[in-house]
Every structure is written in C-alpha cells, then in structure tokens.
Amino acid sequence: xxxxxxxxxxxxxxxxxxxxxxxxxxxxxxxxxxxxxxxxxxxxxxxxxxxxxxxxxxxxxxxxxxxxxxxxxxxxxxxxxxxxxxxxxxxxxxxxxxxxxxxxxxxxxxxxxxxxxxxxxxxxxxxxxxxxxxxxxxxxxxxxxxxxxxxxxxxxxxxxxxxxxxxxxxxxxxxxxxxxxxxxxxxxxxxxxxxxxxxxxxxxxxxxxxxxxxxxxxxxxxxxxxxxxxxxxxxxxxxxxxxxxxxxxxxxxxxxxxxxxxxxxxxxxxxxxxxxxxxxxxxxxxxxxxxxxxxxxxxxxxxxxxxxxxxxxxxxxxxxxxxxxxxxxxxxxxxxxxxxxxxxxxxxxxxxxxxxxxxxxxxxxxxxxxxxxxxxxxxxxxxxxxxxxxxxxxxxxxxxxxxxxxxxxxxxxxxxxxxxxxxxxxxxxxxxxxx
Amino acid sequence: xxxxxxxxxxxxxxxxxxxxxxxxxxxxxxxxxxxxxxxxxxxxxxxxxxxxxxxxxxxxxxxxxxxxxxxxxxxxxxxxxxxxxxxxxxxxxxxxxxxxxxxxxxxxxxxxxxxxxxxxxxxxxxxxxxxxxxxxxxxxxxxxxxxxxxxxxxxxxxxxxxxxxxxxxxxxxxxxxxxxxxxxxxxxxxxxxxxxxxxxxxxxxxxxxxxxxxxxxxxxxxxxxxxxxxxxxxxxxxxxxxxxxxxxxxxxxxxxxxxxxxxxxxxxxxxxxxxxxxxxxxxxxxxxxxxxxxxxxxxxxxxxxxxxxxxxxxxxxxxxxxxxxxxxxxxxxxxxxxxxxxxxxxxxxxxxxxxxxxxxxxxxxxxxxxxxxxxxxxxxxxxxxxxxxxxxxxxxxxxxxxxxxxxxxxxxxxxxxxxxxxxxxxxxxxxxxxx
Numbered sequence: 001x002x003x004x005x006x007x008x009x010x011x012x013x014x015x016x017x018x019x020x021x022x023x024x025x026x027x028x029x030x031x032x033x034x035x036x037x038x039x040x041x042x043x044x045x046x047x048x049x050x051x052x053x054x055x056x057x058x059x060x061x062x063x064x065x066x067x068x069x070x071x072x073x074x075x076x077x078x079x080x081x082x083x084x085x086x087x088x089x090x091x092x093x094x095x096x097x098x099x100x101x102x103x104x105x106x107x108x109x110x111x112x113x114x115x116x117x118x119x120x121x122x123x124x125x126x127x128x129x130x131x132x133x134x135x136x137x138x139x140x141x142x143x144x145x146x147x148x149x150x151x152x153x154x155x156x157x158x159x160x161x162x163x164x165x166x167x168x169x170x171x172x173x174x175x176x177x178x179x180x181x182x183x184x185x186x187x188x189x190x191x192x193x194x195x196x197x198x199x200x201x202x203x204x205x206x207x208x209x210x211x212x213x214x215x216x217x218x219x220x221x222x223x224x225x226x227x228x229x230x231x232x233x234x235x236x237x238x239x240x241x242x243x244x245x246x247x248x249x250x251x252x253x254x255x256x257x258x259x260x261x262x263x264x265x266x267x268x269x270x271x272x273x274x275x276x277x278x279x280x281x282x283x284x285x286x287x288x289x290x291x292x293x294x295x296x297x298x299x300x301x302x303x304x305x306x307x308x309x310x311x312x313x314x315x316x317x318x319x320x321x322x323x324x325x326x327x328x329x330x331x332x333x334x335x336x337x338x339x340x341x342x343x344x345x346x347x348x349x350x351x352x353x354x355x356x357x358x359x360x361x362x363x364x365x366x367x368x369x370x371x372x373x374x375x376x377x378x379x380x381x382x383x384x385x386x387x388x389x390x391x392x393x394x395x396x397x398x399x400x401x402x403x404x405x406x407x408x409x410x411x412x413x414x415x416x417x418x419x420x421x422x423x424x425x426x427x428x429x430x431x432x433x434x435x
Numbered sequence: 436x437x438x439x440x441x442x443x444x445x446x447x448x449x450x451x452x453x454x455x456x457x458x459x460x461x462x463x464x465x466x467x468x469x470x471x472x473x474x475x476x477x478x479x480x481x482x483x484x485x486x487x488x489x490x491x492x493x494x495x496x497x498x499x500x501x502x503x504x505x506x507x508x509x510x511x512x513x514x515x516x517x518x519x520x521x522x523x524x525x526x527x528x529x530x531x532x533x534x535x536x537x538x539x540x541x542x543x544x545x546x547x548x549x550x551x552x553x554x555x556x557x558x559x560x561x562x563x564x565x566x567x568x569x570x571x572x573x574x575x576x577x578x579x580x581x582x583x584x585x586x587x588x589x590x591x592x593x594x595x596x597x598x599x600x601x602x603x604x605x606x607x608x609x610x611x612x613x614x615x616x617x618x619x620x621x622x623x624x625x626x627x628x629x630x631x632x633x634x635x636x637x638x639x640x641x642x643x644x645x646x647x648x649x650x651x652x653x654x655x656x657x658x659x660x661x662x663x664x665x666x667x668x669x670x671x672x673x674x675x676x677x678x679x680x681x682x683x684x685x686x687x688x689x690x691x692x693x694x695x696x697x698x699x700x701x702x703x704x705x706x707x708x709x710x711x712x713x714x715x716x717x718x719x720x721x722x723x724x725x726x727x728x729x730x731x732x733x734x735x736x737x738x739x740x741x742x743x744x745x746x747x748x749x750x751x752x753x754x755x756x757x758x759x760x761x762x763x764x765x766x767x768x769x770x771x772x773x774x775x776x777x778x779x780x781x782x783x784x785x786x787x788x789x790x791x792x793x794x795x796x797x798x799x800x801x802x803x804x805x806x807x808x809x810x811x812x813x814x815x816x817x818x819x820x821x822x823x824x825x826x827x828x829x830x831x832x833x834x835x836x837x838x839x840x841x842x843x844x845x846x847x848x849x850x851x852x853x854x855x856x857x858x859x860x861x862x863x864x865x866x867x868x869x870x
Contacts, residue, residue, distance in 0.1 A: 076813070077820040081770035114810040279757035280824070282766040309824035310811045318750075319757075322714035331717040335516035375549040376745045378511070378856045379863035385512040389715070389744035394829035421813045428814035 002050070002403050004030040004365075007043050009054025010372065010383060014061050014344040015358040022337055023383045028059055030365040033177070033403035038359050052405075056373045057397060058383060060340075061357050062121025062366035063313040064347030067212075067251040067272035067301030069127045069149075070136075071099070071107030073114070074428040075306040084218070084281055092306055096128075098434040103427045104129035108136040110424040111311055113415055116142060118312045118393030121366040121401045124249055124272065124301070124351050126185040126212050130168050138176040141406040141414040143366065145249075145351050146172065147185030147212045152196025162203055169207045179402055181209075181353070183249070188214040189225050189233045194240050201241060210247030210352055213237075216260070217252035218283050234260035243267035247352040251301060253291070254284040261287070265296045270350030273342070275319040277303030288324050289333040299350030300343050314393045317343050321388050336388035369398040437485070437838055439465040439800075442478050444489025445807065445818060449496050449779040450793040457772055458818040463494055465800040468612070468838035473794050487833065487840075491808045493818060495775075496792050497556025497801035497836060498748040499782030502647075502686040502707035502736030504562045504584075505571075506534070506542030508549070509863040510741040519653070519716055527741055531563075533869040538862045539564040543571040545859040546746055548850055551577060553747045553828030556801040556836045559684055559707065559736070559786050561620040561647050565603050573611040576841040576849040578801065580684075580786050581607065582620030582647045587631025597638055604642045614837055616644075616788070618684070623649040624660050624668045629675050636676060645682030645787055648672075651695070652687035653718050669695035678702035682787040686736060688726070689719040696722070700729045705785030708777070710754040712738030723759050724768040734785030735778050749828045752778050756823055771823035804833040 006028040014022075027042035028035065029049065036046075043051075079091035104127065115123060122143035125133055130148050137144040148168050150161035165184050173182035184207075186192040186200045192213075204211055216222060216233045225233045234256065242248065243263070251272040253264065264271060273286050291298050300316040302308050317339050324334040348357030355363045370387070374395055377386050399407040406414045441463040449457075462477035463470065464484065471481075478486075514526035539562065550558060557578035560568055565583045572579045583603050585596035600619050608617035619642075621627040621635045627648075639646055651657060651668045660668045669691065677683065678698070686707040688699065699706060708721050726733050735751040737743050752774050759769040783792030790798045805822070809830055812821050834842040841849045 074814060075816075076825060077815065077817040080817065080820045080824060081767055083765075083767060087766070110810055110813060117810060276757060279761040280766065282760045282764050284764070285761060305825075309820065312811065312827070315753075319754075322711060322754075323758075325717045326714040326720060329717050329719070330518075331522070331715065332516055332518055373856065375545055375552060375852065375856060376747065378545060379509060379860045380512065381510075381863070381867075382512040382515065385515045385744065389515060390511060390740075392747070392827055392829055394827055417810065421808065421810060425814045428816070432816070 001032040002030070003048070004052060004400070005043060005046055005049035006052045006054045006059055006367070006369070009057050009059045009369065011038060011359060012058060012060040012383060012387070013038060013359040014341060015360040016345055028359060028367065030400065030403050033365055035359060035361055035363045035365050037361050052398065054369065056371065058370045058372050058387070059359060060368050060370065060387070061344040061359055062368050062399065062401060063119050063343045064299060064351055064357060065115060065120045065123040065302055065311065065313050066249060066270065066299035066347050066350045067274055067303060068111070068123055068125055068311060069304035070111035070123065070125045070133060071104045071127055072304030072306045073110045074103055074107040074424060074431055076309045078306065095431060098431055099128060101129045101132050103431055105132040105136055106420065106423040106427045108133045109140065109415065109420045111305070112136055112140045112142050113412065113417060113420050114311045116140070116399050116407055116412070117396065118314060119368040119370065119396040119399065120311070120313045121368065121399065122351060122353065122356065124212060131171065134172045134175065134180055137180055139414065141401050141404055143179045143401060145181045145183055145212070147183040149185045149187050150192065150200065151187055152192040158196050162199060166203060166207065169209055173209060177402060183210050183212045185212045188221070189236055190221055194236065197240055197242060204246055211242065212249040213251065215250040215253055216255045219255055222255045232257055232260055234263045238263050243269055249350060252278065252283070252286065254278055254286045256287055261291060261294050261296065264291065265294045268297060270352065271296055271298045272301040272350055273298055273320060274301045274303040275316055275323050277307045279319070279323070281307050285323060285327045288320065289328055292338065297346055297349045298342055299347035312393045313343055314391060317388055336385045339388055340384055365400055365403040367400040368396055370395045371397045436467040437465070438483070439487060439835070440478060440481055440484035441487045441489045441494055441802070441804070444492050444494045444804065446473060446794060447493060447495040447818060447822070448473060448794040449776060450795045451780055463794060463802065465835065465838050468800055470794060470796055470798045470800050472796050489804065491806065492832060493805045493807050493822070494794060495803050495805065495822070496779040496794055497803050497834065498554050498778045499734060499786055499792060500550060500555045500558040500737055500746065500748050501684060501705065501734035501782050501785045502709055502738055503546070503558055503560055503746060504739035505546035505558065505560045505568060506539045506562055507739030507741045508545045509538055509542040509859060509866055511744045513741065530866060533866055534563060536564045536567050538866055540567040540571055541855065541858040541862045543568045544575065544850065544855045546740070547571055547575045547577050548847065548852060548855050549746045551575070551834050551842055551847070552831065553749060554803040554805065554831040554834065555746070555748045556803065556834065557786060557788065557791065559647060566606065569607045569610065569615055572615055574849065576836050576839055578614045578836060580616045580618055580647070582618040584620045584622050585627065585635065586622055587627040593631050597634060601638060601642065604644055608644060612837060618645050618647045620647045623656070624671060625656055629671065632675055632677060639681055646677065647684040648686070650685040650688055651690045654690055657690045667692055667695055669698045673698050678704055684785060687713065687718070687721065689713055689721045691722055696726060696729050696731065699726065700731045703732060705787065706731055706733045707736040707785055708733055708755060709736045709738040710751055710758050712742045714754070714758070716742050720758060720762045723755065724763055727773065732781055732784045733777055734782035747828045748778055749826060752823055771820045774823055775819055800835055800838040802835040803831055805830045806832045
C-alpha cells in the first residue's frame with residue numbers, strides 16, 4: 001500500500017465546510033487510494049511516508065469533467081466556425097462513421113493525457129468502441145464513467161446498441177480497481193424515442209446502473225420535441241420515468257422552463273454544464289445561477305474537442321464564472337468558490353461518484369498540485385480567485401489519482417506522451433482519408 | 436546589428452493577404468529590428484545569421500494588448516465578485532489612492548513579465564506615475580503606448596493632470612529605440628467634462644499625439660451622459676471634435692447605437708475590445724460582429740488585472756471568438772482567423788503603430804514562437820483554429836521584440852522573473868496595509 005505525505009502545501013479542500021477563508025496551509029496524508037488525514041503538522045505524526053514537497057504549491061481536489069466524447073480529440077480543429085447542421089451533417093457525422101476501434105483507443109489516450117496534464121482526474125465519456133476507451137482508462141490511471149452512445153432510430157440499430165451497451169457494463173463496470181464505472185448512454189430525446197428509452201430504462205434497472213444523456217441542448221431540440229410530443233424535453237423524460245430511482249447525468253440543459261428546473265432539482269439529476277461548447281456552437285446560455293439557486297446539482301464539462309476545442313476544465317471554470325455574470329448583468333453571480341465547487345465536489349455528485357471531489361479523510365486520493373509561483377498568480381491575495389480567474393492549466397505540476405502519482409513535476413508517469421501524440425496524429429490523418 | 440534566421444517554422448503571417456490556407460512552412464529573416472524576408476528556404480540565401488530552430492514551432496506576430504492598466508496586477512485577486520460600485524468605491528479606488536511610484540514600477544514589471552510570457556509584444560497602458568511604467572518598458576524590451584490617466588473633475592486636479600501628461604509625452608515619446616509611444620489619456624466622458632476634453636484636445640494638437648479613452652463601457656455611463664448632455668457618449672465626443680485629425684484608442688465601446696457605430700467607422704477610431712473584463716464586471720457584450728461588418732478597426736485588450744484577472748491575450752482571443760457566437764446565436768461569426776487578426780494586424784492599427792502586427796518584410800520584428808508539439812494542439816488539422824480554440828499561453832516558447840530575443844525557450848532574458856514576483860508581492864502586501 002502506497003503511503004504519501006504532501007508537506008507544507010496550501011490546501012483548498014473543497015469539502016463543503018464553510019470557513020471564513022476557504023484555504024489553509026498544512027499537510028495531506030494518503031494511504032493506498034484514500035486520503036487518511038488533512039491538517040497541520042501531520043509530518044510529525046506520520047513517519048516513513050514518501051514525502052512530496054508542497055511548498056509554493058496549492059493542493060486541490062482533481063477536477064471532474066462531467067461530459068465529454070473523449071476520442072473526438074481526433075477531430076480537433078477539423079471543422080470550425082460552421083453553421084450547426086453543416087458542421088454535424090457534412091463534417092462530424094461522416095467522419096465519425098469511419099471511426100475504427102484503434103482510433104478510439106488513441107483518441108481517448110490523447111484526451112486523457114490532456115486531461116491529466118490540466119488537472120482533471122475523472123471524466124464522464126459517451127462514445128463508440130468504449131471497450132477501447134476502458135482500456136485507455138485502465139492503462140493511464142485516470143477515473144472515468146463510461147457509456148456507449150446509443151441511438152434508437154431504427155429497430156436493428158437500437159437493439160444492437162442495447163446489446164453493446166449491456167456488454168460494456170458487464171465487462172467493465174467497477175474494473176481498474178474501481179476507477180471505471182459504467183452507465184447507459186441514450187444519446188438524446190431526438191435520437192431515442194420514448195419506446196426506446198423505456199427499453200434503456202429496463203436495461204438500466206436490470207444492470208443497476210445509471211444513465212448519461214444529452215438534454216435540452218438547442219432551441220431546435222426543444223421545439224422539435226414539443227411539436228412531436230406536446231411536452232418539453234425534460235417533461236417528456238420525466239413522463240417516461242427516466243429519472244425514477246436511478247442516477248442520471250444530463251448534459252447541457254441549456255433551454256429550461258421553470259418547471260423543468262424543478263424536475264431537475266426534485267429528481268436530483270446531475271447537470272453537466274458545458275459553457276465553451278454551448279458558446280462555440282451558439283446553443284445558448286444555460287440558466288446556471290437559477291439552477292444553483294434552486295438547489296440543482298451542477299458540474300462542468302468540456303464536451304468533445306470538436307466543439308471546444310480542448311479538454312481544459314480550468315477554462316470551463318473561468319467561462320462559467322464570467323459568462324453568467326454578463327448574462328445576468330450581475331458581477332456577483334457564479335463567484336469563484338462556487339464555480340470551483342462545481343468543478344470538484346459537486347462534479348463528483350453529478351457523476352454519481354461516492355467520496356470523490358474533496359480533500360477530506362476517507363475520500364479517494366484524487367489530488368492536483370498547482371504551482372503558485374507564477375507571474376500571473378502574483379500577488380496572492382485570494383487563492384480561490386487566483387485559481388478561477390488567473391490560473392492556467394499548465395500551472396498543474398503533479399497529479400495523484402486513486403492514490404497513485406500519475407504526473408510528477410509535469411512528467412507523465414503512466415503514459416508515453418510523445419507516442420500518444422504521434423499515434424493520435426496518425427489516426428487523425430488516416431481518418432480524414434477514409435472513404 | 437543583430438541578424439536572426441528562424442528556420443523551418445510554420446508561419447502564420449497575419450499580413451492581410453488572402454490565401455486559401457493562411458499558414459505555410461518557411462524561414463524568417465530578421466535584420467536589426469526589422470523583418471527582412473519571409474519565405475521558403477531562405478537559409479540558403481542568408482548566411483552567417485544566428486539560427487533559431489523553428490521545427491515543431493509556429494511563428495506568428497506578437498499580440499497587441501490594446502487596453503490595460505498594467506500596474507493593477509498588484510490588485511489581482513484583491514476584490515472579486517462584488518457589485519460594480521462597491522468594487523470601485525470601497526475596494527479599488529481607496530487602494531489606488533495609496534499607490535506610490537515604486538508600486539507602479541514593480542506592478543508594471545510584473546505585467547510585462549506576464550505579457551511577454553504569454554505572447555504579447557506591445558500594450559497600451561493608462562495609469563499613474565507613468566514615467567515608472569516607461570522605465571519598466573525600457574528595461575524589459577517590450578513595446579508600449581503609454582498615457583497618464585487624466586481626470587478633469589475639479590480645476591486643480593485637471594490642470595495638474597494636463598501638466599503631468601504633457602511632461603510624460605515630452606520626456607518619453609519615441610524613447611527606448613522608438614518602442615515607447617505616448618498618448619494623452621483623458622479617462623472617460625464621466626470624469627472629463629467637455630470643457631476639459633477641449634483642453635486635452637488642444638494639448639494633443641500642440642504635442643502631435645493621439646488619445647486613449649474609455650468610452651461607452653456601462654449602461655450607467657450611457658444614461659448619465661445622455662441625461663447630462665442630451666447625447667450618447669460617442670455623439671458627445673464627436674460634437675466636441677475628439678476624433679478630428681488625431682488617432683484615438685477607444686476602450687470598451689460596449690453600448691453603441693447604430694449612429695455611434697458609424698461615428699467609430701467614419702473617424703477610424705481604434706476600438707479596444709475587452710471581453711473578459713466586460714463579462715467579469717457584467718458591463719455587457721460589445722457589438723463586435725456589427726463593428727467588424729461596418730469596417731471598424733477593432734483590437735483586443737485585457738483591461739487591468741483587477742477585472743480580468745490576468746493579462747493573457749490568448750484568452751481574450753478565445754473569449755472574443757466564443758462570446759459573440761453565443762450572443763449572435765450564430766456559430767459562424769468571429770471565426771478563428773478574424774479574431775487572430777484583431778489580436779495582431781488590426782491591434783497594431785488600433786494602437787496606431789506603423790508596420791507592426793504582421794510577419795512581413797519591412798515590418799518590426801515582433802515575433803512569437805509557439806510550441807505546436809502539445810497534446811492539446813494535436814492533431815493539427817488547422818493551425819489558426821488550434822491557436823484560437825486550443826492553445827495555451829504557456830505554449831509560447833520564444834519571443835522576439837524589435838528584433839531582440841527577450842524570451843528564449845521559456846527563459847526570460849531581459850528580466851529577473853523571481854525578483855519581479857518577489858518585489859510585486861512585497862509592494863502588494865504593503866499597499867494593502869497603507870492607511
């Protein structure tokens with residue numbers, strides 16, 4: 001069992017405890033994959049532990065990327081600044097149709113490399129060939145919630161997706177020392193009609209796993225669903241029992257009526273807010289201050305790299321903090337600490353992960369050490385504000401996931417960075433040539 | 436005279452020339468402070484030059500930060516998430532009243548350190564004790580347009596500011612091998628009444644320099660000015676001849692009528708757009724697509740670090756590209772290349788700098804080399820899109836300003852990074868204690 005002691009570090013525990021100042025200086029003790037203790041001068045109590053020098057660093061919980069399509073990294077910078085339908089129908093979908101199993105492995109490896117280097121220690125992924133994604137998660141040491149994206153348009157395709165999704169859950173749920181959890185991934189209300197969603201719900205009950213779905217992303221989705229079913233997307237989902245007795249990650253939730261906000265709160269749905277993707281695709285601005293005020297569980301996500309175009313969660317933190325201020329015409333909404341809470345403690349709730357997302361005894365040791373000795377983090381009047389409004393993901397120096405050091409002093413220990421970039425570029429070049 | 440040859444580099448010249456693909460691979464030759472030639476295989480034509488290996492790097496023009504208050508870095512993370520008036524009146528102004536000359540020197544040094552490291556090679560500054568800012572510019576090697584912020588409320592203060600501003604221009608305009616240009620800096624319509632602005636205009640004519648002013652930043656400004664003068668801010672400025680026969684940098688321009696857009700275009704006013712500051716302070720969303728469509732000159736700025744909270748122009752590039760898409764509900768507006776043009780070629784026009792902002796023969800050698808070998812820049816389908824949507828300012832590896840290498844392989848050559856951070860923190864701590 002690994003025993004680590006992070007010494008003399010500024011700690012932002014993000015543990016939901018109200019303090020006059022949300023950070024303090026101290027030590028963090030890790031035993032195996034668990035945080036044993038957080039506090040002052042622990043170095044005198046715990047002897048013989050591997051010491052990580054924390055002076056000049058900030059320790060915060062690893063961030064959780066609550067919604068992405070990891071292997072879409074291969075399509076980064078392939079198609080930008082286009083109308084939504086043209087982007088999807090002429091660019092993204094035709095290329096996705098050519099994706100092969102190996103692309104998913106290398107695309108996911110690239111995404112994980114990028115996420116770890118920028119302080120993300122867990123992600124919720126929905127895509128294809130997910131067993132290869134699971135392989136990448138296993139090897140890299142990251143934590144992930146995986147699901148096969150399921151499309152219920154057409155009986156054969158729908159049934160096949162149910163079978164593939166079931167196999168993924170049976171094969172991979174709880175694997176990699178528990179770092180992998182699996183969900184079912186019905187894509188969206190407009191690609192999964194109610195009868196199909198009822199099949200998905202049945203399978204979810206049978207397997208005892210939750211769901212990950214896109215909801216209320218665009219105005220077109222809302223009006224199409226309303227026209228077809230006489231209800232808005234979240235009303236439709238509630239009416240078919242999607243939220244009953246199961247954990248659901250709902251990605252986007254951009255266009256919501258007050259009634260739909262209530263539905264999300266009442267059912268404790270985990271909302272994955274993707275500010276950059278919503279801005280880049282011009283989907284709209286999700287009512288995050290209203291959702292938080294109402295008590296909804298809201299985390300942050302990057303969405304896929306084709307609509308972002310990176311997987312830098314610290315950017316989402318900053319975009320979330322700034323976008324809702326200008327949208328609400330109120331500089332006091334989405335304050336620094338609250339947004340950091342969304343990226344960590346609440347993000348774990350969105351992903352349905354127990355004892356993850358805080359630096360707290362008994363919690364999983366998912367810890368990010370960030371270098372505070374940077375011009376753009378000087379002076380240090382307020383640590384949380386500096387992280388949210390000034391830090392760069394390249395300030396992340398060391399990353400611990402499940403008690404294991406996966407990046408130390410910016411050197412990846414679990415992945416061959418050069419090779420991952422090389423293979424991903426090769427897959428991407430090849431993908432663009434396939435007819 | 437220094438002779439440099441950057442070899443085998445991906446070049447984004449940002450020279451206003453339309454090409455099917457706006458980048459190509461080649462060499463760049465620098466003689467003294469001027470770009471001599473840009474093209475293929477120049478290494479065989481120019482012998483005996485100092486070689487900078489460009490393989491795996493991107494060369495682009497240094498970015499221009501068209502509006503900041505550099506020494507406000509000292510107030511970074513001092514006061515965030517507050518209502519605007521409370522932030523200004525209870526936090527920022529009382530601290531600014533205690534600023535001393537040495538604070539400006541170290542605060543500006545810190546800002547320049549941060550700007551060079553993130554690929555900014557010129558900035559337009561408005562603040563106090565500007566002779567100390569000029570000292571920092573001279574020593575660090577950056578290019579800057581400096582002005583004393585002038586307040587015309589009260590006769591004595593107004594006259595004093597005119598005298599100090601005049602002295603700055605006489606002392607520093609054209610200094611530091613021409614890297615320093617000076618302007619007059621009447622703060623804003625609500626702090627400089629028309630009669631005072633007429634004095635400023637007279638002085639500007641006498642000295643032959645332009646102006647830098649805040650205009651139409653908040654709705655409150657617009658309604659106050661309308662109430663007092665029966666005209667909107669830009670109409671008022673035009674009516675007193677502010678734009679006649681002189682170059683003006685107009686910061687913010689958030690709230691504009693169609694008539695005011697015409698005023699900006701007709702008078703070739705340089706608009707400095709500060710998306711992060713406008714979002715953080717909830718000032719509003721400037722009509723950038725409309726301004727660009729109308730032919731206005733628009734560059735990007737960070738504003739001061741108290742309302743941003745960093746001086747990372749690449750972030751402003753990305754915010755500009757994304758904010759206007761969601762605001763216009765159109766993912767095709769502010770496309771990647773156009774926004775990069777605002778940060779470089781057009782930014783130089785906003786600052787009124789001749790032959791700056793493009794990689795083009797005869798232009799000033801202000802060049803940024805950015806490392807493309809990064810997970811978040813892989814794959815490389817589109818160089819401009821990768822810079823705008825994926826790059827981090829920490830990807831900047833080498834920076835050349837006025838033909839001189841000021842940062843090489845991430846090592847600052849003109850500044851002592853550790854000392855600047857130390858002194859800035861010391862000044863900031865002291866500033867907070869002053870009564």
